[in-house]
Amino acid sequence: MAKLSRRKFLAATGATAIAYNIAKIQQSQNSTLARLNPGVYAGYSDTPETTKAILGFVPVVSCCPLIIAQAKGMFAKYGVPDVIVQKQPSWAVTRDKLMLGSADEGLDGAHLLFPMAYLIATGEISYNRKIPMYILARLNLNGQGISIANAYKNLNLGLDSYPMKVALQTKAKSGESIRFAIPFRRVTGDFFMRWWLADGGIDPDLDASLIVIPPPQMVANMRGGSMEGFCVVDPWHQRLIKQKIGYSAVTSGELWNNHPEKAFVMRGEWVDKYPKAAQAILAAIMEAQIWCDRPENKAELFEIVYQKQWIGIPKDVISQRLLGTFDYGNGRVVENSPHVVKFWADNASYPYKSHDLWFLFEDMRWGNRSPEMETKPLVDAVNREDIWREVAKKIGQEQAIPASTSRGIEKFFNGLEFDPENPHLYLTSPKINTK
Known part of the structure; x- marks a missing residue:
């Protein structure tokens, strides 16, 4: 041919x-x-x-x-x-x-x-x-990342989400809803958002609501003030920044390099x-x-x-x-x-x-x-x-063609490791940082 x-x-x-x-x-x-x-x-x-x-x-x-x-x-x-x-x-x-x-x-x-x-x-x-x-x-x-609304720009958030914990607690006392958007449930974007929040002591199930928003609609929803942040794939982070609606806290590669x-x-x-x-x-x-x-x-x-x-x-x-x-x-x-x-x-x-x-x-x-x-x-x-x-x-x-179907032990930003040879050990790791 x-x-x-x-x-x-x-x-x-x-x-x-x-x-x-x-x-x-x-x-x-x-x-x-x-x-x-x-x-x-x-x-x-x-x-x-x-x-x-x-x-x-x-x-x-x-x-x-x-x-x-x-x-x-x-x-x-x-x-x-x-x-x-x-x-x-x-x-x-x-x-x-x-x-x-x-x-x-x-x-x-x-x-x-x-x-x-x-x-x-x-x-x-x-x-x-x-x-x-x-x-x-x-x-x-x-390719993914977590971006945050400009309402939290003074916190200058990065890998550590803990500074946001107090801000969310204050907002919760006023009766306002606290929402973070993900592209779908039980997928990498869901887990990355959970990782980042939980590492700062924010329980993603009790302290916030994770809502599903299609990627092309993420920026519009952030503009409308209906959520605090989102986890999604590029190019939507850069579009958010171009429109001066929010900023990126982390890229997903910082959470797990080459994930x-x-x-x-x-x-x-x-x-x-x-x-x-x-x-x-x-x-x-x-x-x-x-x-x-x-x-x-x-x-x-x-x-x-x-x-x-x-x-x-x-x-x-x-x-x-x-x-x-x-x-x-x-x-x-x-x-x-x-x-x-x-x-x-x-x-x-x-x-x-x-x-x-x-x-x-x-x-x-x-x-x-x-x-x-x-x-x-x-x-x-x-x-x-x-x-x-x-x-x-x-x-x-x-x-x-790699030599094995396993890439070996994976290391994450929060100190956790996943060993494919002993995966059940991963289940004993804490979900929420209690610092």
């Missing part, structure tokens, strides 16, 4: 700042990317059983690989030219359409908060319907019916992840994803954090942040089973499931890292 020609590099008008940041990234580029062979895809030849699939995305920066796979012709390159990538207004709508499948005007797969794949497979968020879901790849590392973020998920029934087509789609997305991480592609990436049919946010709002420049909106600016979003570097694409195990145990810590449950059968059923490995070999990325 002939390889599609690359689009001409697009340079945005007035992109001097972007070009400067790209140059800095090129100087410090991760060695993983430096080893990539630009011609590794030529040998892929399996013929897909179907050329069609409908994939969904929510307009946040973690969706970039799906957009690029579509816009750069990568789906066509791997023999699935009729793949459609559709914008969705929220994670709840994405869930509902994944439940339906494309045969019933829904979705075959999606860019998704990875715990949702488990919650749909078990029927916990799908109206008791257990719908097999497969995680085929992780889409990125890092797993979104996943590429497909309905299990679809993958089982069209295994070669699923591999072709995954190959295109993996190539797009590599493309998104290359410094020389950043300007073109921003030129594509800012368009209305994709993320639909101005380039200057999208670009800075993807280039590693973090303006927190309170005078703090970090250049070359180690917590930048990674799409391929540092095994960002590989779906480690240990990360899925962490989710199940974090869910247990907050009382959402029994500590007695058998986790291995569920992880093995949902996490299809075996398909990822097979596709990696077919596209010449053997060197990207």
